[in-house]
Every structure is written in structure tokens, then in C-alpha cells.
Amino acid sequence: MADARKRVAVLISGRGSNMAALIAAASQESFPAEIALVLSNRADAVGLDHARAQGVSATAVDRRKYASKAEMEARFDAALREAGIELICLAGYMQLLSATFVKAWRDRMLNIHPSLLPLFPGLDTHARALQAGVKLHGATVHFVRTEMDTGPIVAQGAVPVIPGDTPDTLAARVLEVEHRLYPMALGLVASGRVTVTGDIVQIDGAPADPNAAILSPPDQG
Numbered sequence: 001m002a003d004a005r006k007r008v009a010v011l012i013s014g015r016g017s018n019m020a021a022l023i024a025a026a027s028q029e030s031f032p033a034e035i036a037l038v039l040s041n042r043a044d045a046v047g048l049d050h051a052r053a054q055g056v057s058a059t060a061v062d063r064r065k066y067a068s069k070a071e072m073e074a075r076f077d078a079a080l081r082e083a084g085i086e087l088i089c090l091a092g093y094m095q096l097l098s099a100t101f102v103k104a105w106r107d108r109m110l111n112i113h114p115s116l117l118p119l120f121p122g123l124d125t126h127a128r129a130l131q132a133g134v135k136l137h138g139a140t141v142h143f144v145r146t147e148m149d150t151g152p153i154v155a156q157g158a159v160p161v162i163p164g165d166t167p168d169t170l171a172a173r174v175l176e177v178e179h180r181l182y183p184m185a186l187g188l189v190a191s192g193r194v195t196v197t198g199d200i201v202q203i204d205g206a207p208a209d210p211n212a213a214i215l216s217p218p219d220q221g
């Protein structure tokens with residue numbers, strides 16, 4: 001039913017390619033969420049124009065116009081409530097949100113991070129993955145908690161690390177997975193199939209294939 005779709009806001013700071021993937025997924029009427037609002041902490045975020053071109057209301061809230069981060073976040077919160085937002089997706093939102101804001105949206109705010117958490121929280125994940133010599137890397141969608149890049153994991157996507165990879169080639173491979181993973185994870189949450197118990201997410205009716213191992217390098221057999 002169209003009116004049962006969850007109203008979602010996407011928070012961005014820059015390019016917004018994950019935001020674009022979420023908007024594209026939500027343009028399907030069968031998708032259980034609609035992207036009702038895009039907010040940015042930067043007026044020059046490229047993603048704002050794309051959102052507007054897709055008919056999504058998009059607003060920049062400039063931190064410098066507010067006396068404190070708390071006041072800026074109060075503005076965010078007001079915009080979110082005015083728009084009747086039920087879920088938030090952080091998508092390349094590069095400002096740490098306060099504990100007050102995070103608690104207000106507990107279990108209703110998702111983030112996408114470009115690593116297989118809990119490995120490599122923070123910045124420069126692809127360079128750090130190469131340096132660590134991991135053979136699998138990827139992306140994680142998780143509920144947001146006050147500590148950066150922590151919180152119950154909803155979904156992960158893995159890619160192989162290939163000999164000769166640079167941080168850029170690896171980032172591009174991970175980004176393709178992000179664009180599939182985030183809409184899928186949001187769809188699961190918005191359809192009410194996700195339950196959070198402590199640090200663990202349970203997904204109703206998720207198919208489980210115990211033989212679906214990903215080997216990197218592939219089996220030489």
C-alpha cells in the first residue's frame with residue numbers, strides 16, 4: 001500500500017551516490033520507503049542538485065550560521081519532524097552527530113560504512129584494508145550508535161581484494177556493492193522485518209545459505 005511507505009530522510013555531505021541509489025530504489029512503488037527529504041551540512045554538496053532534479057526536497061543547513069552544533073542539530077531535527085520523517089539514512093554524512101541526536105533517533109537511523117565492520121572504522125578504509133593485506137573487503141549498513149561506525153549490523157557486502165588494487169580501484173569495487181546493499185538494507189528495515197536486540201539484528205524470513213562461502217582468491221580446485 002503506497003501510504004504505508006516509510007518516510008525517509010537521507011543526510012549527505014558530498015557526492016551523494018548512495019543517496020542517488022536510495023532515491024532510485026524508492027522510485028519503485030513496491031519499495032517500502034520513500035525518500036521524502038535530503039539534508040546536507042554543506043551547501044556545496046553535489047548530491048543536493050541530484051536530489052532536487054529527482055523531485056526530492058533538499059536543504060543545506062550551514063553549521064556556521066548556528067552558534068553551536070546543538071542548535072544546528074535542533075534545526076535538523078525540526079526539519080525532520082516537519083517532514084514526518086520516520087527513518088534516517090546517513091550516506092557520506094561527514095559530521096559526527098551528538099549523543100542527544102543519536103539517542104533521539106535510536107534504531108531509526110542507519111549508516112553505510114565502506115568496510116566490513118568492525119574492521120576499519122573511521123577514514124581511509126580502503127588504504128588501510130590494502131595495508132592490512134585482507135583478501136576480502138566490503139561495506140556495512142548498521143544502526144547508528146554514539147561511537148562512530150559502531151552499532152547493530154543490518155547487512156554487509158564483500159568484494160575480493162585483487163592483486164594490483166589501489167585504494168581507488170578498491171573503493172570503486174566497494175561502491176558498486178554499497179549501491180546495492182543500502183537499498184536492500186533500507187528495504188528490510190522499512191518493511192518491518194528487522195528487530196534489534198542488544199547489538200544483534202534479526203531479519204525475519206531472510207534466506208540463509210550455509211554454503212554461500214566467498215573465497216578470495218577463488219578456489220584453485
Ligand code: GRF
Nearest residue numbers: 015016017018092112113114
Ligand atoms: C561512501 O563510501 C560511504 O560508504 C561513506 O562515504 C562514501 C559516500 O559516498 N560513508 P557518496 O557520497 O554516497 O557517493
